[in-house]
Amino acid sequence: xxxxxxxxxxxxxxxxxxxxxxxxxxxxxxxxxxxxxxxxxxxxxxxxxxxxxxxxxxxxxxxxxxxxxxxxxxxxxxxxxxxxxxxxxxxxxxxxxxxxxxxxxxxxxxxxxxxxxxxxxxxxxxxxxxxxxxxxxxxxxxxxxxxxxxxxxxxxxxxxxxxxxxxxxxxxxxxxxxxxxxxxxxxxxxxxxxxxxxxxxxxxxxxxxxxxxxxxxxx
Amino acid sequence: xxxxxxxxxxxxxxxxxxxxxxxxxxxxxxxxxxxxxxxxxxxxxxxxxxxxxxxxxxxxxxxxxxxxxxxxxxxxxxxxxxxxxxxxxxxxxxxxxxxxxxxxxxxxxxxxxxxxxxxxxxxxxxxxxxxxxxxxxxxxxxxxxxxxxxxxxxxxxxxxxxxxxxxxxxxxxxxxxxxxxxxxxxxxxxxxxxxxxxxxxxxxxxxxxxxxxxxxxxxxxxxxxxxxxxxxxxxxxxxxxxxxxxxxxxxxxxxxxxxxxxxxxxxxxxxxxxxxxxxxxxxxxxxxxxx
Numbered sequence: 018x019x020x021x022x023x024x025x026x027x028x029x030x031x032x033x034x035x036x037x038x039x040x041x042x043x044x045x046x047x048x049x050x051x052x053x054x055x056x057x058x059x060x061x062x063x064x065x066x067x068x069x070x071x072x073x074x075x076x077x078x079x080x081x082x083x084x085x086x087x088x089x090x091x092x093x094x095x096x097x098x099x100x101x102x103x104x105x106x107x108x109x110x111x112x113x114x115x116x117x118x119x120x121x122x123x124x125x126x127x128x129x130x131x132x133x134x135x136x137x138x139x140x141x142x143x144x145x146x147x148x149x150x151x152x153x154x155x156x157x158x159x160x161x162x163x164x165x166x167x168x169x170x171x172x173x174x175x176x177x178x179x180x181x182x183x184x185x186x187x188x189x190x191x192x193x194x195x196x197x198x199x200x201x202x203x204x205x206x207x208x209x210x211x212x213x214x215x216x217x218x219x220x221x222x223x224x225x226x227x228x229x230x231x232x233x234x235x236x
Numbered sequence: 237x238x239x240x241x242x243x244x245x246x247x248x249x250x251x252x253x254x255x256x257x258x259x260x261x262x263x264x265x266x267x268x269x270x271x272x273x274x275x276x277x278x279x280x281x282x283x284x285x286x287x288x289x290x291x292x293x294x295x296x297x298x299x300x301x302x303x304x305x306x307x308x309x310x311x312x313x314x315x316x317x318x319x320x321x322x323x324x325x326x327x328x329x330x331x332x333x334x335x336x337x338x339x340x341x342x343x344x345x346x347x348x349x350x351x352x353x354x355x356x357x358x359x360x361x362x363x364x365x366x367x368x369x370x371x372x373x374x375x376x377x378x379x380x381x382x383x384x385x386x387x388x389x390x391x392x393x394x395x396x397x398x399x400x401x402x403x404x405x406x407x408x409x410x411x412x413x414x415x416x417x418x419x420x421x422x423x424x425x426x427x428x429x430x431x432x433x434x435x436x437x438x439x440x441x442x443x444x445x446x447x448x449x450x451x452x453x454x455x456x457x458x459x460x461x462x463x464x465x466x467x468x469x470x471x472x473x474x475x476x477x478x479x480x481x482x483x484x485x486x487x488x489x490x491x492x493x494x495x496x497x498x499x500x501x502x503x504x505x506x507x508x509x510x511x512x513x514x515x516x517x518x519x520x521x522x523x524x525x526x527x
Contacts, residue, residue, distance in 0.1 A: 026281040069307040071300065078299055079419065087284060102295055109302035167280055176283035195281050220263045223277060227258075230276040 039050050055119040063122050067112055078105070082124060087173065087196040091181040091188055092134040100137060104130045124203040129157060131207060164233035179226065187222030192216045416445060420456035 062080075064074030085104060089097035107129050117126055160182055167179040177196070182186050186208070193204035193217070199217070201212040208215065258266075265272045272278055300408065345460075419442045439452075446455035 049420050066303075071303065071307075074300065075296070075305050076419065078296055080421070082295065098295070105295070105299035106302045109299055110306050112303070113306065145347075167283070168276060171279060171283045173283055173286050176280050179280065180284060182384060191267070191281075192284070195269070198267075198269070216260075216264070219267055220260055223258075223263050223266065223281075226280060227275075228279040229279060234276060 018058060052096070063115075063117065063119055063151060067115070074109075077122070081126055084197045085126055087177055088127055088189075088192045089130050089134060090174070091136060091192045091196075094178075094181070096134075096137060100133045103133050107133075120203060124199050124207055126160065126196055127197050127199065127209045131189075144202050160229060161233060164229040165236075168230055179229065180222070183222045184224055186210075186214075186218045187225065191221035191222040191226075194219050202230045333397050416442065416459065420452075420459050423452055424460070 052078075062073045062077045066077055082101060082105070084099055085101045089100045089104075093100055104126065108126055111129075117125065125130065138190070163175070163179045163182055166175045180191050183191065189208055190204060193199045193207055194201065197204075199207065201215040203217075205212045205215045209219075262272055266278055266281055347515075352496045419439060423439060423442055442452055442456070446452040
């Protein structure tokens, strides 16, 4: 795979943004979620890992793998662990050729995951679902069931499962933005779209999700 | 049950459909992980982002194996690298401790090479004096690379001075390793997995540093509430065994390079565009960004 060009800088004003991310939460000050913006220490990990620093690589893995796993789960469901494992082999192998900061690294890794997922889906000739290759079991759930499950369950799995039921471009936009932590431009580079298209897709996805959740709550 | 999830408006009336339509700016905030008015959708996104995904030891071990198989040995150390290496050295203590969990992270040859070229090991620092001593010993033993004579003697002296310069008292940690902060962030983002995280070798260093898996939560909360690069008080200043060749000052308070890397986003990270990586002279961020 060709080396990525470094990703454009996020356009958001941002130290303030990362201060707000102290808690990493959108709601109740809950500090237990993936923080979106890289911290100062994290910025250094890529360089150090490129230089052969194993603990930096470990830190990268710990930070990046859950993001990739969430994204991959949205793409291919149960195969996500295999897909991400393959991706890391490639990431490790190609890291020497990669240049960029942590944001760029996340985008690069996400693209690797995406390509792996696409290859896997093609190879196995999966019947494409309305989202993309949901695992067979999830396929059988109705959208309504999925929304209900997400509401009552609130697990990562059920949340991602619901997101993955969106049209593919919307699902991916939401996952790349919210779970992988890319900005619209970087997500666009993964998807081969412009940032504006990513924003539109993500917003549509969110509105659809809101609607599904409301309908499920109203029953 | 789902009825209880309906958000209420300010007057306490349950909001039925149609719900208040969020602005695009709000949606962007939600996607960015910034605070927004709570409702079922934000909780969904929060759940999606919550890192329930296990980072299992086996997956990490495989990735690490791949990383090792391509890790280039250190040729030589440039000045630019030394700031990075100091940071790497800080991570080494953490790395060494990871061996306890069975996932051995080797010392980067770079530290030994740095010793060779600069004449002394960078101030280690990571957290407890014991850990840093262990780390330096690890460097001495595990140097992966060019066993040029200088680095060989460097590491030997390092090991010697290491053992001889035992600080009388275990002084409290100076600046915690940057990787410890990262591990803490990972730990804190996995509230449901502490049982599993205990045995995950990637977290062993944290567990050890905190003094037990029960203590990790408090340790990490404290750690992340301090600004990066700030030392905790009291380190015995000098290393008596310091000599011309590789010495490390176990006790040195952190003149530890709060790694001079570019401040997050706004400062254009030109490093992204030139092959060599980051520029050397960079502003050290002075604001806390702990979580």
